[in-house]
Amino acid sequence: MAKVILDKTAMQRALTRITYEIIEQNRGLNDLVIVGIKTRGAILAQRIGERIAQLEGTKVPIVTLDITDYRDDRPQADKQPVNLGLSITGKNVVLVDDVLYTGRTIRAGLDALMAAGRPQKIALAVLVDRGHRELPIRPDFVGKNIPTARSEKVQVQVEEIDHQEQVLLA
Amino acid sequence: MKRYLILEDGTVFPGNAFGARINTTGELALYTGATGYQETITNDNYTGQIVAFTYPQQGATGINRDDYEAIQPTIKGMVIGENYQLPSHWQAQMTLDLFLQAQRIPGLMNVDTRRLARHIAKYGNMKASFMDTHDAHAHDQIKALVIANNQVNQVSTKQPFPSPNIGKNVVVIDLGLKNTVLRELSKRQCNVTVLPFDTDSGMINTIAPDGILVSNGPGKPEALTKTIATLKTVQERYPIFGIGLGFAVMALVNDVPVLPRKVSQHRINLAVREKITQNTNFAAQNSSFYLPELPANSDLFVTHVAVNHQEVLGYRHRYLPNFAINFDPEAAAGPRDTLHFFDDFIDLMDANISRKQRLE
CATH class of the missing domain: 3.40.50.880 (Class I glutamine amidotransferase (GATase) domain)
Known part of the structure; x- marks a missing residue:
């Protein structure tokens, strides 16, 4: 049986807090670019962007990143250069994903970003950190830390894809 | 017993005494909630103030042991419309009247608190007193009152x-x-x-x-x-x-x-x-x-x-x-x-x- 570990309200509050922390740690919105990892990370990145717009009346660039080519279980020769549609060189990038687990997705995301430019700084925001890292990667902004067993599954559901908002542990 | 709420601008509201039978002075505060009188009269936010309740009836649930917001209430007085004297609530331990008597806090009931609220809304915060008479001396007294800043x-x-x-x-x-x-x-x-x-x-x-x-x-x-x-x-x-x-x-x-x-x-x-x-x-x-x-x-x-x-x-x-x-x-x-x-x-x-x- 899947257990709800964050309901809709708790998810909203977590995203709100992450947004406040991004503003606090970035010391404002200057040079901020928010990059969401496809698919649910991109949707969460949109949510953070909308929150900043409500708060400050400023639109921060939001970019979707497809890391498929940079995955470490794919042939390296297939790598296509990433086109983000804007330059991230010198920018403060916040990379957003739904669940942080082994860290391999984030490593692929970092490689894809570095191939696209030379950011001043990259920070990592995740809705759920479930542990079991296989690479030396840690998040800067966490919605909720959820200790899990490897055999368990954490699923983030969002309105746009899953028609409901919640985080499930199964 | 007839008593009077006297505002610093000279306006007088007649009423009847309940709670402790003592005179009092303080800044008037208006509480507009329909419920929550026990929490309100024990809330230190109202220290030194006379609290008037705009909802027409108070006292219906008595006083219970769970809803105190401070050990010792620090309000200077309570102004209400109707005082409901037969509380009906499973937690009630005593009436509002008895509580105010025990805490040495004077009350004034049967006051037109809605007229009072409109008056304050129009003219702003005021000092006020409870007195047995509303003669010139009582008016001078409330005008001369200095509200502490501590x-x-x-x-x-x-x-x-x-x-x-x-x-x-x-x-x-x-x-x-x-x-x-x-x-x-x-x-x-x-x-x-x-x-x-x-x-x-x-x-x-x-x-x-x-x-x-x-x-x-x-x-x-x-x-x-x-x-x-x-x-x-x-x-x-x-x-x-x-x-x-x-x-x-x-x-x-x-x-x-x-x-x-x-x-x-x-x-x-x-x-x-x-x-x-x-x-x-x-x-x-x-x-x-x-x-x-x-x-x-x-x-x-x-x-x-x-x-x-x-x-x-x-x-x-x-x-x-x-x-x-x-x-x-x-x-x-x-x-x-x-x-x-x-x-x-x-x-x-x-x-x-x-x-x-x-x-x-």
Whole structure:
């Protein structure tokens, strides 16, 4: 049986807090670019962007990143250069994903970003950190830390894809 | 027994005595909630004030052991319409009348409190008295009354005291703390130390808390120079959550002035909009000052606004983990829509702890 570990309200509050922390740690919105990892990370990145717009009346660039080519279980020769549609060189990038687990997705995301430019700084925001890292990667902004067993599954559901908002542990 | 409520502008409201049969003077406060008289008359936000209730009937649920907001009530008087003398509630231990008698607080009933509310709304906050006669002498007396500026001094704890638990280490700066604020921190397992309003930073640094809560309270924030100076020196070191008077104090700590209200607000129906999500919640509010807007160059930014009028109800520091709200998240009395602010405070402390661990 899947257990709800964050309901809709708790998810909203977590995203709100992450947004406040991004503003606090970035010391404002200057040079901020928010990059969401496809698919649910991109949707969460949109949510953070909308929150900043409500708060400050400023639109921060939001970019979707497809890391498929940079995955470490794919042939390296297939790598296509990433086109983000804007330059991230010198920018403060916040990379957003739904669940942080082994860290391999984030490593692929970092490689894809570095191939696209030379950011001043990259920070990592995740809705759920479930542990079991296989690479030396840690998040800067966490919605909720959820200790899990490897055999368990954490699923983030969002309105746009899953028609409901919640985080499930199964 | 016939008695009179006399306002400083000479207006007289006749009524009948209940509670303690003593004369009294103080600033008049209007409470507009339909429920919550026990919480209200034991709330230190009203220290030194005569509290008038606009809802026409009070006393229907008596007084119970669970709804006190302070051990000793500090209001100077209670003005109501009808006094319902046969309380019917499974928790009721005594009548409102008996409670006020025991606490030496005078009451005045059968007063047209709605006319009183309209009068105050039109002419602003006023001093008032309860007297047996309304002759020239009584009028002169209330005009000459000087309201003290040391309400927080009267209600803040004289000694630090602990409220032990097994969770986060929290310091509460007591400016007139409601019991329910401690209840909400206890529910979240906070290991609390309550400190007097004039605590110095050395005391706080010795405790080295995970976070500081600056409480609600009565009176004027500008009078709290010691509290402001202490918080100025520690605000970069600890996450801070300000409530009510704590909101005003934290604004002054960040050099943002607050303004006194023409009519103090004591209500349980304040519509609060959270800017970031555009969600609206309802909250209780006890406030005699307000923040119309933030200066452009301020280190603070607006997080919550009033829906029905122009006013900042919540702000956050741009560079530090500090936030404050100008309403009562703990309710008691009032709607519980905003209890999540205590969870937000816990999350703020958690995030700060893990950030510090990463930097070490």
